[in-house]
Amino acid sequence: MAVLLNGLRLVSSGNLSLHGIKSLQYKSTRILCQLPCKSSYQGRPFSNKNMTVELDNNTGVAVIQMKKPPVNSLSLEFLTEFAINMEKLEMDRECRGVVLTSSNPKIFSAGLDINEMYGKTPEHSGEFWRAVQEMWLKLYGSNMVTIAAINGSSPAGGCLMALACDYRIMADNPKYAIGLNETKLGIVAPFWFKDSMINVIGRRATEHSLQLGLMYSASNALKIGLVDQLVAQDKIMTHALSVMSEWLAIPDHARQITKSMMRKPTLDRLLTNRESDIQNFVNFISKDSIQKSLQLYLEMLKQRKS
Numbered sequence: 001m002a003v004l005l006n007g008l009r010l011v012s013s014g015n016l017s018l019h020g021i022k023s024l025q026y027k028s029t030r031i032l033c034q035l036p037c038k039s040s041y042q043g044r045p046f047s048n049k050n051m052t053v054e055l056d057n058n059t060g061v062a063v064i065q066m067k068k069p070p071v072n073s074l075s076l077e078f079l080t081e082f083a084i085n086m087e088k089l090e091m092d093r094e095c096r097g098v099v100l101t102s103s104n105p106k107i108f109s110a111g112l113d114i115n116e117m118y119g120k121t122p123e124h125s126g127e128f129w130r131a132v133q134e135m136w137l138k139l140y141g142s143n144m145v146t147i148a149a150i151n152g153s154s155p156a157g158g159c160l161m162a163l164a165c166d167y168r169i170m171a172d173n174p175k176y177a178i179g180l181n182e183t184k185l186g187i188v189a190p191f192w193f194k195d196s197m198i199n200v201i202g203r204r205a206t207e208h209s210l211q212l213g214l215m216y217s218a219s220n221a222l223k224i225g226l227v228d229q230l231v232a233q234d235k236i237m238t239h240a241l242s243v244m245s246e247w248l249a250i251p252d253h254a255r256q257i258t259k260s261m262m263r264k265p266t267l268d269r270l271l272t273n274r275e276s277d278i279q280n281f282v283n284f285i286s287k288d289s290i291q292k293s294l295q296l297y298l299e300m301l302k303q304r305k306s
């Protein structure tokens with residue numbers, strides 16, 4: 001009822017998983033546009049090593065453009081930087097939406113950096129997995145509207161990032177593929193990867209997809225609902241911003257409470273099993289047979305080039 005009254009908009013602050021639906025507060029969207037910038041990065045891009053973040057003060061929309069050569073693989077450093085950026089945007093009262101995309105015209109993200117899982121100590125593996133969890137918790141639990149502009153291929157962890165968003169727009173190119181292909185590497189998608197996919201495409205399609213480690217072409221991804229729309233490559237950002245404006249037309253508090261209601265059980269499942277999930281990962285990835293599979297997969301990737 002109070003929405004937009006006297007320029008006031010009711011919003012929920014913080015992260016869904018951290019603050020639930022109780023921390024509601026008022027902010028003035030009308031007045032904020034006229035105020036000088038308060039934080040150090042509003043209205044201009046700030047560049048980190050692995051991504052650029054640009055927040056448009058007028059629209060309240062930030063674009064995170066991943067730019068880690070060659071294929072946006074999700075290393076410990078990348079994931080840490082991503083979580084910090086999401087946290088900053090989440091805390092910024094002027095930011096209401098995030099578009100996630102890639103500066104690489106062919107690859108959205110190659111998924112987890114396999115080098116972080118091969119030949120590493122258990123301590124490193126545990127730290128890495130905690131960072132993977134954190135990336136997902138920040139994205140899946142975000143109060144902001146999150147849209148993935150998938151402008152290239154997006155296997156495994158890259159697909160997970162897209163699944164964690166509210167809406168997925170993929171470039172209409174038959175060469176691009178998306179999916180959770182873990183079993184093809186001889187590894188297993190953890191329960192929260194599986195849950196993220198079930199929540200988007202349903203149980204039967206997820207089981208089929210996960211057992212076979214299927215990668216879907218853009219058009220097949222659309223058919224099973226893994227992505228919501230296909231758009232010409234050169235229109236993807238314009239389209240993502242236009243979809244974003246539709247989502248932002250919904251009063252924040254109503255949308256955020258609804259999002260929390262839908263996502264909380266899935267978030268809570270990881271939050272309550274976080275340490276055992278890390279231990280499972282470390283035990284699993286340390287097995288000789290799994291290390292061998294990863295070694296062969298890395299060699300196969302290198303050989304494909306020659």
Ligand SMILES: CC/C=C\C/C=C\C/C=C\CCC/C=C/C(=O)SCCNC(=O)CCNC(=O)[C@H](O)C(C)(C)COP(=O)(O)OP(=O)(O)OC[C@H]1O[C@@H](n2cnc3c(N)ncnc32)[C@H](O)[C@@H]1OP(=O)(O)O
Binds near residue numbers: 281
């Ligand atoms: C009981 C058990 C119960 C529960 C389980 C418990 C725990 C769970 C355990 C494990 C879960 C792990 C979950 C894993 C998730 C992942 O994300 S794994 C990563 C999967 N990713 C892939 O399979 C993608 C592989 N890459 C590609 O298919 C292609 O590279 C590409 C389509 C992305 C790009 O193709 P091209 O443009 O042709 O580029 P190249 O293939 O030439 O690659 C360039 C360069 O990049 C290197 N590279 C590619 N992908 C990765 C990667 N993911 N990590 C690291 N490096 C990568 C590639 O080797 C090339 O390197 P150079 O040869 O240039 O050195």
